[in-house]
Amino acid sequence: MTHRIEPAARPYEKDMEATLEKLMPPGVEPLVLFRTLARNPRVFRRFMAGGLLDKGSITLREREIAIDRACARCGGEYEWGVHIALFADKAGFGAGEIAATVVPGADAACWTSRERLIVRLVDQLHETNTVDDELWAALKEEFEDEQLIELVVLTGLYHMVSFTVNALRLPLEDYAARFPAG
Known part of the structure; x- marks a missing residue:
């Protein structure tokens, strides 16, 4: 499967070059996602904001x-693999946590009870586009309102990112992780 929209290529517009350079570690090419969105500078800037x-x-x-x-x-x-590659170690994820982000259910032994609530929240939002009262009550016992807002918005934002990378058929980054087999 090949990507549907060609990513922007150098030379980028001057301000876009500076923006893309700030997003990545020195010497690392900007993500295909960023370069593809840069084809529409308005959308790219809103996305980054x-x-x-x-x-x-x-x-x-x-x-x-x-x-x-x-x-x-x-x-x-695409996005899962980038996040695993760039943030899994910093987040303290081992092989168990990485695998548990992909497998069904929230009961993996690697998650704390608080973390299981996050997995349940993401799953329920994905499956029903809302949160039932039972789960919300459990979340309210563990999280502050500000944290719940952040978790819900993060879930929605990364649904949008996933829709984008999937619809545009972006090629996986060479250094990114791949979904576990099976």
Whole structure:
């Protein structure tokens, strides 16, 4: 399967070059996702303005559980693989956590009870587009309102990212992780 829209190529417009350069570590080519969205500078800038990879109200580990699970549920291997490659170690993920982001259910032994609630939240949003009262009550016992807002918005944002990478058929980054077999 080949990508449907050719990514922007150098030379980029001057301001786009500077923007793309800031997004990646030195010497690392900007993601195919970023270069493809850069074909529409307005959409690219709005997309980047909506990012939630800064220090938020939840931990890095909690953020990555929500992001990786949302991407996995949507079949967004491109974005899942980038996040595993760039953030799994920082989030303290071992092989068990990485696999648990992809397998059905929230009962993997690697998750704490709080982390299981995140997985259940992402799964329920994915399956029903809402959260039932029972799960919401459990979430409210564990998370502050600000954290719940962040988790719900992260889930929606990474559904959108997954829809984008899947619909555009972006090729997987060479260094990114792949979904576990089976």
